[in-house]
Amino acid sequence: MKQFADHIIRFRWLVIALVSLLSLGAVYVLKDGMSINSDVSTSLPDSDQAARLLKDIGDEFGGNTMGLVGVEAKNVLKPGVIRDIARITDSLKYDTLVSSVVSLTNIIHIQGGDFGISIDPLVKPGQLPETKAELDSLTKIVFGNDMYKGVIVSNDTTMALIMFTIRAGVDESKAAKLLRNKIEGMHLDERLYFAGSPYLVIGISDLIAHDLKRLIPISLLVILLVLWLSFRSFKGVFLPVLTAGMAILWTLASMKMLGFELTMISDNIPIILLAVGSAYTIHVVNRVGIMIAAGRKKAVAEAVKLVAVPVLMAALTTIVGFLSFVLGAYLKMIRDFGIFTALGVMFSLILSLTLIPAILSFVGNKSAKANREKKAKTNFIRGKLLQPLFYVLKERPKLIVTIWIILLLFGIGGSFRVHRNVNMVDYFKKGNPTRVAEKKxxxxxxxxxxxxxxxxxxxxxxxxxxxxxxxxxxxxxxxxxxxxxxxxxxxxxxxxxxxxxxxxxxxxxxxxxxxxxxxxxxxxxxxxxxxxxxxxxxxxxxxxxxxxxxxxxxxxxxxxxxxxxxxxxxxxxxxxxxxSHMDTSLLYSQFSSLLLALVLVIFIVALLLRSFKSGLMAIVPIVATLVVLFGVMGLVGIPLDVATVLVASTSLGIGIDYSVHVLNHLKQVQQAGKSGDEAVADMLQITGKAVVINMVSVAAGFLVLMLSDMVPLIHFGLLVALSMLCSGMGAITLLPLIWKKSIQTKNIKS
Amino acid sequence: MKKIAFSLMGFFFFVWVWPQRAYTQNAEEILRKVDQVLYASKDEQSHLKIILTDKNGRQSERQAVIKQKGNTMRLFRFTAPAADAGISFLSLPKNVMYLYLPAFGRERRIASHVRNQKFAGTDFSYDDMEAKLLEVKYDPVILKQDENKIILKLIPKPGVQSEYSKTELTLDAHYFYPVSVDYFDRTGRKIKHTDYIFKKIGNYWNAFKITMKDLRTGHQTQLVSTDVKYDQGLSDSDFSVRALTR
Structure with missing residues (x-):
């Protein structure tokens, strides 16, 4: 590590130039923006029988993407409305984007009688019913035939349906949008509702685009605010954001170069990277700040040497959490999300250990004022949170255990009530036009x-x-x-x-x-x-x-x-x-990715701390967090869906860092001769503070997702924030107690 | 309506017409001459090959035998493919049409309101299957007239039900047979186009190839007539319901 740190400082100009060049390249790649694919069906694996058959049906029968137009009026069986339905029907029928259209005015009507036999449209072209007798006759036919009643015309006659199939092979979203514009351009008196899968996909794409424009700046502001409150220095605020920004840029450029599109899941990669990716730089900046007295270049190299391993460990566990989606996920969009978020975390790690030391080797020491302010800030955390916590841990450990047992019992109880939801309509907030149309x-x-x-x-x-x-x-x-x-x-x-x-x-x-x-x-x-x-x-x-x-x-x-x-x-x-297949796959994804992440994290922690017991201990707060998480989902009614299925593994990947830092610290102070409460006090004073700051900043970053227009992302943001708080608190409360207990047991045995 | 008359009449009839210039004639006279060309023979029999081509170029073929007498009676009997063989349509005066399905062994009358519907998957309608004089169905207006061609605008007469608001008929100015027809919907948009190729058989002009294309769907129907025989002495009983079921 020392050699690595020395090389970074030695070639600092090269590092800065290379990073700048790569970033400019990424900007160039992204100059035209990224395309958005919000069609969940394209994310289904080719092996999915239902998806394959649906595609085959589309090829054989002129398309499987059905758009629906609801025409609402006081009574749709009136001449003016029928005329408008005929107008819409005709405009769709002869549009090259449409392979078929069925409505009140062209649905097949087979009849026989003394007049002969006829197979013709229910309403003849050029002979729209005008008189009362003609309208009564049409009403009688509509309500006397199951093919029409409640299907083409609603039972209360306030709504008529026009169904059309978008021709196979055309861009469905683009086609659906053009057709909607064309129909809306007729400026009809009736209220129109556009529904069906192409309009759901358009609706979600619009929300994604809107989210990206709105949430990234807000998330950035929140992170800046938390960093300012924590560091009160330009370096402390600017450098973590610079790292995260570059990591986001590189990740999105990689996606585009490799031909991937943004989906309703991967659109939150930038926000996750803002929240998570800045953490590694914070550690580096913080450590350099402490070391600076030894001389700038030397101090930076020394700091990198010390901080590289914990940062590497934290990043690795986070990467593992995201990569667990690769093997566990059923939907391609979840797999892609896992791969590219892991890649983004890796970029953050690389930048934190290369670019940041290179920059820090040029800039001056932290001001005395900043040090004072930081001290004041950390004193607040220590005085109001950590000292009382230490007292409770020392004097009333059973209270901590009891609280966790109660939380776990609630969690276990609530877990059984978790339900799954794959219905895309519920991705929209109440009142959203797409959701309203679907409901109607x-x-x-x-x-x-x-x-x-x-x-x-x-x-x-x-x-x-x-x-x-x-x-x-x-x-x-x-x-x-x-x-x-x-x-x-x-x-x-x-x-x-x-x-x-x-x-x-x-x-x-x-x-x-x-x-x-x-x-x-x-x-x-x-x-x-x-x-x-x-x-x-x-x-x-x-x-x-x-x-x-x-x-x-x-x-x-x-x-x-x-x-x-x-x-x-x-x-x-x-x-x-x-x-239904997606629904089943959500459970499979959840368990397989979680299990995989847990096993890998235990393995990595055990390897890095050179103790299998430490590996097992590290996951205790995480397991407790997951139980509480599922409990909250069950009790509050947050469903397991394409976004919330990511929470558990994401939380594991990020939250394990707290355990690692706590265990690492306890191990170090134990080796230094401190034991029991003394070690815990030391850990709380130094690592505990860092955990609290990091926990709050990451949670704040994720809470920004609550401003999203998409319900699953709102839930995702809330749950990750909750799990951050839970795993952080678990690391500084549960872990010290377990650690103390294990030490005592060891002592008794020896 | 005129589409019907032009397309089908072209198969079954021809008229020997003296070459003459049309400059001095009015629209009604010209249309009457067209009817004379199309309904020139007393009767006609022919074989018809119907080639359907969808917008992707996929083709299917049917065959039929057609008999016609005067300008009011027509019998259309499918001969191939085997599954359709024997299915027949009879068109009689006063908009009366019958259908015969041999597997059911019975005929059924076709309701008059389906006349504008597609006939057996072709781009022609049931109405196109009947024999009726153009001058009975349309009011003509001359749009263009020169040495070689005449273009007439035909508007359905009041009371005539048609899916078209108008048609534009291009005629050979010397012999008065149709060269092409454009069909327009109620919004004035051109929706179909038909091309005719006429050749002379004996004393009559015969439309031996007619190609109709639906411009909205890209679907096309081509009719090719062979073994055309004129004036064979067909009687009214050859166009009875009984004859239909034989």
Missing amino acids: LRDKLGGTEVVYVEFTGNVQSPGFLKTMKKTETYLKTFPYISQPQSVADLIEQMNEVMGEGKKIPSNAKKIQQLWFLLDGQDIMKQLVNSDLTKAVIDARFSSGNSDDMHAFVNAMNSYLKNHKSNCCKVEFSGMPSVY
Whole structure:
């Protein structure tokens, strides 16, 4: 380490020039900004059967990205509103971005009677209903047919639905945005709601962009404030922020160069790095400040030599915490978040041990005033917090133990109440237009989440269509499924108008000839592929509850397993299926990444402190923190979602630093001959102070996330801040007691 | 409506028309001459190849036999592919149309309000399948007239239901057969385009190739007629419901 420190000082100009050059390069790479990908489905692994099938359905049936436009009026079955619905429908129908559109004005209507048979749109083009008789007739048809009632027109007639599928292969978000602008540009009298996955994705992208613009400056201000309060010096404030800023710049540039986009998870990397990445520089600056009396260059080299190992240890454990997502994560966006946050921490570490000593070797000593102020500040922490804490630890250790036991009991109790949530609608705050639109369409028109059952085989065979119909009948038994539709329904209706009853004909020839009459109808390309080898049942799911989705997906999978057909292969997909897989994966991600992080952290700490027992002791505050964390989540009702699933491993990676510093200090003072309460007092006075300052600054940095527009990030910020406080307090209360106990046991044994 | 008349009539009829200049004629006279070209023969029989091409270039093919008598009766019977063989449509005067599905062994009348709907996956509508004089359906206006071509604007007569607000018919100024037609929706946007290739068979002009393209969807239908026979002495009973089911 000494050699390393000497080299940094010797080549300080080179270090500064190299870092400056790299930073300029990073600025150049980022000159056009970064693209944002907020589509969770692109983050699913290729091996995910539901996601793969959903993609296949998109390719076969002209796209699987369904946008929905809710048209709200006092009564949508009025001439003016019908005219506007027809306008929107036509504008979508012939747009090259859209592969199909279904609405009140163009939905297929099959009927037979004395007048003959007809297969035509419910509202004929150029013949929009105007008279009372025509409107009454339309109302009667709409409310007499399950395909229309509550699906195309709400039961209270205040809302009509226009569904469109974005053509496969186009940029879905861009297309959805253009289509929304086009429709809004019509300046219609009705209130319009845009919902469905493309609008959720747009909504989240907008929030991410907004968050980035707003939260980074706020986070920066908070960190600056905490640093100013802690150091009251330019160096103490500027250098940690410089390190974090450069680490952020390098990390984002690396992401862009490697072809990664910002996601709803990775967009908080800058804030995490601001909070975490500045900590290493603080240690270096602090240590150099103490050493400066020995002469500037020499003092800096000496300080680096002393501080490098603890800083390296702290960074390594943090890196391990983030890297645990690589092996444990199911979603690619979580894996990418882990990789690039770890990379950012590594950049912070490198900069703290190279650039910062190089700069410090040029700048002067800390002013006497600053030293006085710092002393006053630390005296406050010591006097008001650490001294009383020492008294309690010494005189009333059982009180500390009792408090922790109570906290743990609450934690364990609350942990059982933790629920999972993968519903993207809940990522938006209440009142957000996207959330409002989703809720409206869910409440009035059968939801926005698509459900598909895909059948592969000879589409025109009676067995195939009868299997479809049977599956569709089963689908209808679920309360959250709104009217499923398939080509089997259309064939049944056609058979009825040919006078042979509403059923699938048993003669394949009859099916083929009915099919002939349906050929060319817009709806056919949504329901059957072009070479007639695949067909889908198309439905929507109206519950956003994870348990409902899970129950539905399990029941469907079980049904399909127990009702295998010889005539066709049946597979099931759609957003509930994807969400359900994500939901299961959240638990898997949580446990696997946490377990991995715990094992690695024990290993690293044991290695660095050369004691396996120390490794085990170090994780006690962390385990206690995690129990409290899950307890709070359960008791407060914060769900486990794509963001909060990161909290445990993130907290472990950052929070373990406190334990490491405390144990390291206790070990050092023990080696120096101090024992028991004396050692604890020493630890609290020096390391305890650092832990408290760091705990507060990191927590403050994360609390900035509470200003986010995205609910999961608000929860993430709150929970990480809480776990920082918890692991910090655990390190300076629980660990000294355990350490003392272990010393006593050792003494008794010897 | 005119689309129908032009496209289908082109297959089934031809008229021998003396080459003449049209400069001095009014729009109604010109349209009447077009009808005379298209409905020149007493009857006509032909084989038709229907090639459907989607916007991605994927093609499918059907075949049919067509019989027509005068300008009011037409029988359309599919012959290929095998699954569709025997499916027939009969168009009679007064907007009466019947459908026959052999697998069901029965005919059904087609409701009059579906006339503007697509016919069997083609870009033509049921209305296009009927035989009806243009002058009965449209009010013409001359848009352009020179030595080689005439362009007529056709507006549906009051009471005629049409999905088009107008069509623009380009004619050969010498023989009065259609060269192309543009179709416009109610907003005035051009939505379909048809090209005709006529050739003379005997005394009649025959549209042996018609290509209609839906400009909104990119879908295209091409009709190619072969084995065209004129004046075979078809009787009314060849166009009865009974004949449909045979």
